[in-house]
Amino acid sequence: MSLSHRERVIRALSHQEVDRVPFELGSTANSSIHIEEYQKLKASFGVEAEDTILHKMMQTAAVHEPILQALDIDVRGVFPGSPDSRPDIPVGDDGYQDALGVVRRKPPGSLYYDLVKCPLAGPITIQDIVNFSWPDPSDPGFTRGIRERLLYLRENTDYAIVLQLPSAVVHTTQYLRGFEDWFLDLAGDEKLAGALFDAAVEYNSAVAEEILKVGGDLADVVATADDMGSQNGPLVSPEMYRRLLKPRDKKYFDTIKKYTKAFIHLHSCGSIYKLLNDFIELGVDVINPVQVAAKNMDSSILGPEFGDRLSFWGGIDSQHILPFGTTEEVKAEVKRRIKDFAPGGGYILGAVHNIQPGVPVENIIAMYEAGKEYGRYPITQE
Amino acid sequence: MVSILDELSQAVIGGDAAAVKESTEKALAQGLTPEKIFREALIPGMDEVGRRMEAEEYFIPEVLLSARAMKSASEVLKPLIAQSKTVEPLGRVVIGTVQGDLHDIGKNLVAMMLEAKDFEVTDLGIDVPPEQFIEKVKNTKADILAISAMLTTTMQKMDETIKSLRTAGYRENLIVMVGGAPVTADYSRNIGADGFAIDAAGAARLAEKLITERVKP
Numbered sequence: 001m002s003l004s005h006r007e008r009v010i011r012a013l014s015h016q017e018v019d020r021v022p023f024e025l026g027s028t029a030n031s032s033i034h035i036e037e038y039q040k041l042k043a044s045f046g047v048e049a050e051d052t053i054l055h056k057m058m059q060t061a062a063v064h065e066p067i068l069q070a071l072d073i074d075v076r077g078v079f080p081g082s083p084d085s086r087p088d089i090p091v092g093d094d095g096y097q098d099a100l101g102v103v104r105r106k107p108p109g110s111l112y113y114d115l116v117k118c119p120l121a122g123p124i125t126i127q128d129i130v131n132f133s134w135p136d137p138s139d140p141g142f143t144r145g146i147r148e149r150l151l152y153l154r155e156n157t158d159y160a161i162v163l164q165l166p167s168a169v170v171h172t173t174q175y176l177r178g179f180e181d182w183f184l185d186l187a188g189d190e191k192l193a194g195a196l197f198d199a200a201v202e203y204n205s206a207v208a209e210e211i212l213k214v215g216g217d218l219a220d221v222v223a224t225a226d227d228m229g230s231q232n233g234p235l236v237s238p239e240m241y242r243r244l245l246k247p248r249d250k251k252y253f254d255t256i257k258k259y260t261k262a263f264i265h266l267h268s269c270g271s272i273y274k275l276l277n278d279f280i281e282l283g284v285d286v287i288n289p290v291q292v293a294a295k296n297m298d299s300s301i302l303g304p305e306f307g308d309r310l311s312f313w314g315g316i317d318s319q320h321i322l323p324f325g326t327t328e329e330v331k332a333e334v335k336r337r338i339k340d341f342a343p344g345g346g347y348i349l350g351a352v353h354n355i356q357p358g359v360p361v362e363n364i365i366a367m368y369e370a371g372k373e374y375g376r377y378p379i380t381q382e
Numbered sequence: 383m384v385s386i387l388d389e390l391s392q393a394v395i396g397g398d399a400a401a402v403k404e405s406t407e408k409a410l411a412q413g414l415t416p417e418k419i420f421r422e423a424l425i426p427g428m429d430e431v432g433r434r435m436e437a438e439e440y441f442i443p444e445v446l447l448s449a450r451a452m453k454s455a456s457e458v459l460k461p462l463i464a465q466s467k468t469v470e471p472l473g474r475v476v477i478g479t480v481q482g483d484l485h486d487i488g489k490n491l492v493a494m495m496l497e498a499k500d501f502e503v504t505d506l507g508i509d510v511p512p513e514q515f516i517e518k519v520k521n522t523k524a525d526i527l528a529i530s531a532m533l534t535t536t537m538q539k540m541d542e543t544i545k546s547l548r549t550a551g552y553r554e555n556l557i558v559m560v561g562g563a564p565v566t567a568d569y570s571r572n573i574g575a576d577g578f579a580i581d582a583a584g585a586a587r588l589a590e591k592l593i594t595e596r597v598k599p
Contacts, residue, residue: 116484180446183487184450187443233441
């Protein structure tokens with residue numbers, strides 16, 4: 001059977017077995033590669049073209065077509081822009097202020113831009129939240145070129161198309177409030193926390209709506225993000241998530257579902273096992289990056305328990321195996337994750353999160369080679 | 383009839399900063415010493431918070447709130463302890479996040495838990511070069527240096543800091559503890575640190591253990 005890349009992905013996400021497990025690299029800002037590491041990958045493929053940064057804060061690089069084709073990647077991403085009215089403003093030697101007024105720095109030796117100043121940190125009131133000036137969701141910067149890019153991919157390629165949407169509520173409010181105050185509000189000032197969540201979800205929903213109006217009919221997958229887990233558990237108790245965050249997530253996901261029939265892909269780092277049923281309830285179809293080294297997130301737990309209701313996008317351990325393993329160990333890792341996730345469809349193979357500096361290029365190649373070797377359906381493993 | 387110390391302990395566990403401040407002042411008014419208040423109310427309170435964190439009953443919001451509440455007690459008590467020269471802290475700690483690293487929530491939690499255990503803590507903040515750690519260790523006559531890093535790229539500065547301590551002649555009489563997301567027991571051993579903990583509660587317990595083991599009666 002000769003499936004197109006798009007058919008392969010759509011059927012896999014529909015929990016059907018296909019010819020082989022589909023592959024991901026670079027279709028979202030959380031499943032690509034750090035710009036410094038990418039130089040090594042480019043060199044190994046003899047690619048010399050200029051780089052594009054997908055995500056400034058994480059320094060994620062877009063991957064060039066020759067490499068995506070050589071690795072037989074099944075998906076391609078389309079990304080919204082930033083508001084024209086709020087360009088980034090340089091701050092000092094190594095920082096910038098973004099469209100929301102958040103300031104970040106990348107000190108020498110660091111790989112990413114880290115939070116240093118949050119516009120709503122400290123002793124604020126609900127009035128400060130009410131008065132906060134959000135960018136205009138109808139700013140053409142958000143949607144410029146999206147429909148054209150989607151149409152190009154649809155008409156000229158057979159790849160599955162992932163359309164990136166804004167984060168739901170957690171990221172935005174953490175950056176605005178600062179991490180410490182964000183957590184303290186949840187425990188000690190729920191009214192303030194709730195007011196900020198409502199304002200953020202209203203803004204993000206409005207921007208998502210604009211993006212979906214120009215592209216919701218053309219995407220196969222829409223991808224959003226909200227980090228709810230740490231290495232050892234959810235960031236907040238499941239009870240608190242359900243009481244304070246889930247209603248806002250519901251508002252966001254309901255907006256998405258209003259404007260597209262695409263599969264809904266949620267990126268959440270960390271140990272989110274305890275929240276997966278909640279995400280399913282909200283309409284999430286796909287979970288990424290599947291941080292298998294985090295607590296309760298091993299594929300042997302997630303596959304059997306959730307494999308019929310969720311698709312898993314990622315799953316190849318990047319905390320131990322990819323950076324520190326031999327190519328043999330990488331292949332064994334791929335074999336194991338395929339065994340747990342792939343039967344019955346519902347698995348898109350890739351690294352857990354962006355591939356970081358320090359990962360040997362051979363390990364990246366080995367990951368996809370093993371994907372081909374072990375990912376043929378039917379999955380037969382002793 | 384709940385004792386004032388139980389009341390205070392519960393207020394810490396409950397994360398009620400106002401109640402903590404009030405109960406602390408009441409306890410002092412009743413004639414209890416700051417030392418007794420720390421040892422019999424605040425420390426047990428934060429120990430319970432730590433236990434709940436490890437048992438996954440408390441998550442980051444609850445832990446931070448309790449730590450903040452605890453701070454409102456130590457703000458009342460610390461000036462009194464400083465005045466009364468008879469009361470020595472359990473030990474002196476210098477803590478900070480390494481050069482190039484801007485992350486501090488975990489480090490802040492550790493600092494608060496160390497204060498709850500009656501350590502005197504000097505927090506150098508984030509992005510601290512090795513020389514600055516050494517300078518402060520020298521000036522405060524610190525017993526413990528606690529170093530935090532959140533990135534694999536910056537954790538090498540921990541190694542550099544320990545080497546610099548050795549060169550400057552300050553390593554021998556100092557306890558060095560390390561922690562943070564990428565740090566492991568192996569790494570801690572390899573760079574010659576004295577100890578490592580995976581979370582704030584563990585760090586506070588470890589500091590207490592290392593300092594009491596060092597000071598032989």
